[in-house]
Amino acid sequence: MGRFKHPGPGFLPFGLAIVLISLSLILIFTKRGKAKTPTPFWPHRTWLRPFLGVAILVFYAWIIQRLGFIITTFAFLLIWMRVIERLPWRTMISISIGTTAALYLIFVLFLEVPLPLGILKW
Amino acid sequence: MNEILEMFQGLSIGFGIAFSLNNLIFALIGAVLGTIVGILPGLGPAATISLLLPLSFKIGSPVSSIIMMAGIFYGAMYGGSTTSILVNIPGEAASVVTCIDGYQMALKGRAGPALGIAAIGSFIAGTIGVIGLSFVAPPLAEFALKFGPPEYFSLTLLGLLMATLLGGASIVKGLIMVVLGLLLGSVGLDPISGAVRFTWGFFMLQEGVDFVTLAMGMFGIGEILINLEKELTTELVTRKIAHLWPTLKDWAESKWAIIRGSFIGFFIGILPGGGAVISSLVSYAVEKKVSKHPEEFGKGAIQGVAGPESANNSAASTSFIPLLTLGIPGNASIAMIFAALLIQGVQPGPFLITEHPDVFWGVVASMYVGNVMLLILNLPMVGIWVQLLRVPYAILAPIIVLFCCIGVYSIRNTVFDIWVMGVFGVIGYLFRKVDMEPGPLILAFVLGPILERSLRQALLISAGSPLIFFTRPISGALMGFLFLFILIQVIMAFRKMRSKYKI
Numbered sequence: 001m002g003r004f005k006h007p008g009p010g011f012l013p014f015g016l017a018i019v020l021i022s023l024s025l026i027l028i029f030t031k032r033g034k035a036k037t038p039t040p041f042w043p044h045r046t047w048l049r050p051f052l053g054v055a056i057l058v059f060y061a062w063i064i065q066r067l068g069f070i071i072t073t074f075a076f077l078l079i080w081m082r083v084i085e086r087l088p089w090r091t092m093i094s095i096s097i098g099t100t101a102a103l104y105l106i107f108v109l110f111l112e113v114p115l116p117l118g119i120l121k122w
Numbered sequence: 123m124n125e126i127l128e129m130f131q132g133l134s135i136g137f138g139i140a141f142s143l144n145n146l147i148f149a150l151i152g153a154v155l156g157t158i159v160g161i162l163p164g165l166g167p168a169a170t171i172s173l174l175l176p177l178s179f180k181i182g183s184p185v186s187s188i189i190m191m192a193g194i195f196y197g198a199m200y201g202g203s204t205t206s207i208l209v210n211i212p213g214e215a216a217s218v219v220t221c222i223d224g225y226q227m228a229l230k231g232r233a234g235p236a237l238g239i240a241a242i243g244s245f246i247a248g249t250i251g252v253i254g255l256s257f258v259a260p261p262l263a264e265f266a267l268k269f270g271p272p273e274y275f276s277l278t279l280l281g282l283l284m285a286t287l288l289g290g291a292s293i294v295k296g297l298i299m300v301v302l303g304l305l306l307g308s309v310g311l312d313p314i315s316g317a318v319r320f321t322w323g324f325f326m327l328q329e330g331v332d333f334v335t336l337a338m339g340m341f342g343i344g345e346i347l348i349n350l351e352k353e354l355t356t357e358l359v360t361r362k363i364a365h366l367w368p369t370l371k372d373w374a375e376s377k378w379a380i381i382r383g384s385f386i387g388f389f390i391g392i393l394p395g396g397g398a399v400i401s402s403l404v405s406y407a408v409e410k411k412v413s414k415h416p417e418e419f420g421k422g423a424i425q426g427v428a429g430p431e432s433a434n435n436s437a438a439s440t441s442f443i444p445l446l447t448l449g450i451p452g453n454a455s456i457a458m459i460f461a462a463l464l465i466q467g468v469q470p471g472p473f474l475i476t477e478h479p480d481v482f483w484g485v486v487a488s489m490y491v492g493n494v495m496l497l498i499l500n501l502p503m504v505g506i507w508v509q510l511l512r513v514p515y516a517i518l519a520p521i522i523v524l525f526c527c528i529g530v531y532s533i534r535n536t537v538f539d540i541w542v543m544g545v546f547g548v549i550g551y552l553f554r555k556v557d558m559e560p561g562p563l564i565l566a567f568v569l570g571p572i573l574e575r576s577l578r579q580a581l582l583i584s585a586g587s588p589l590i591f592f593t594r595p596i597s598g599a600l601m602g603f604l605f606l607f608i609l610i611q612v613i614m615a616f617r618k619m620r621s622k623y624k625i
């Protein structure tokens with residue numbers, strides 16, 4: 001950590017930790033007594049849609065190496081719009097195809113990002 | 123005289139760069155994207171620039187990518203007013219006050235003049251801001267050459283504190299975000315001794331937390347997740363927009379508001395921690411004060427649209443001054459541009475103008491051009507952009523998430539980074555849930571290494587005496603300003619408490 005004369009690598013983090021602890025204490029003590037009826041953190045199942053969003057994102061990162069970019073991206077869009085939003089099928093499919101093609105154009109053909117193409121290599 | 127000559131020389135080089143076909147296209151892309159994100163609520167300029175950071179690895183020339191990103195930033199200021207006026211939803215934070223009188227004007231069937239004066243005011247103010255930028259930046263950079271570690275420390279500290287104190291709702295929460303950002307920034311190798319900090323044995327963390335992954339997670343994914351909760355229903359704009367050109371009476375009423383707004387924005391934009399959001403609030407307050415009919419404010423006063431919209435545009439231009447001359451970004455969007463410059467190997471700071479004149483003058487010149495593009499995009503074409511409001515968030519959200527995933531993958535070609543971004547996204551979402559805006563965190567993350575290096579170097583110079591920050595004139599003045607500012611805040615908080623408990 002060092003001293004004032006020779007501040008070492010732990011100098012700033014140590015100082016910051018002290019500041020953080022005091023700020024947290026201020027926050028805890030000023031909030032006490034107020035807010036008698038605590039509002040629920042996630043009223044009316046509002047956690048559901050963000051949770052599904054994260055779940056689909058995790059699924060995407062997990063599956064893209066196996067099935068490749070094109071199929072996974074198409075599936076991602078379809079699942080997202082179906083599970084989270086419920087759009088009509090025709091809109092969903094056309095948007096999924098269009099977006100996948102656009103992203104393929106931008107990232108694979110134009111920017112030459114070596115995305116895993118999986119079973120659809122050409 | 124010499125300086126002015128140099129400025130015109132620089133500008134002429136800059137215009138040569140800005141008018142190359144390549145850069146004109148990038149400026150146009152920036153202006154169009156900026157207008158779009160300005161109009162779309164739930165997607166701010168900071169988030170958009172973070173989405174494009176991975177692309178800046180690929181674009182190649184630093185000038186082109188910064189021209190595009192700058193265009194997004196000031197373009198969003200133009201677009202932001204449109205939704206404020208038409209549907210009473212601010213398209214981005216700097217247009218919150220525009221809702222008050224802009225929407226009232228629209229209800230009275232004067233949406234056209236409101237949009238028109240906002241676009242014209244933005245253009246005038248934006249241009250005044252860029253002219254200021256071209257005049258003020260070079261001498262300021264020269265002045266900044268005198269800055270040593272103590273000055274940098276004081277300035278960075280001032281900027282961070284001002285950004286938190288002026289920006290967020292809760293000061294304590296904002297300060298916590300700053301501290302967390304500084305701590306996140308200290309992960310990895312210590313800049314002076316090379317010691318390894320906070321890696322918990324993960325080899326990947328030795329290089330530190332990657333800025334792009336952090337920014338895309340906190341801003342891109344985090345913003346989407348919080349919006350998923352809200353069930354954004356897109357209101358259809360059925361109102362016809364006619365008579366965009368303001369009448370002579372509108373002009374007479376708003377011309378001084380535009381001029382005042384431009385100068386308010388100009389000065390607040392230069393301040394460390396200042397920026398577009400605060401300047402629009404200040405301008406609204408000033409307009410209400412100087413007006414002969416303050417009772418009209420809130421009922422559709424055109425000055426209430428003209429002033430703030432001018433101020434935020436002028437501030438957007440001048441907030442590039444601290445970035446390009448001192449290397450100290452003042453808000454989250456500028457912090458993203460700071461990171462983009464570093465990615466391109468351009469060190470923002472007092473040497474930028476002399477070492478990379480093409481970057482500096484090219485970007486400045488492109489801002490003159492960009493303002494003209496935006497005036498055209500926003501005045502005759504505003505009807506087209508309004509149609510964008512019909513694109514449901516249902517379609518937009520998954521596309522943005524995908525863009526984040528592939529973008530973050532493209533930096534190092536590993537899926538691991540998508541996971542990391544997802545984790546930051548969830549953290550960013552939770553922060554927003556407890557009303558802790560991630561803006562100060564990002565700013566502190568970027569400024570952390572500068573702050574730490576200057577602090578430790580200064581203490582080495584002074585042999586451990588913290589007095590060095592007060593005895594050197596420039597640093598002392600900055601510190602004095604800092605303490606004055608804190609004092610004002612404390613007095614204000616004290617007064618508020620007294621009136622609350624009626625002591």
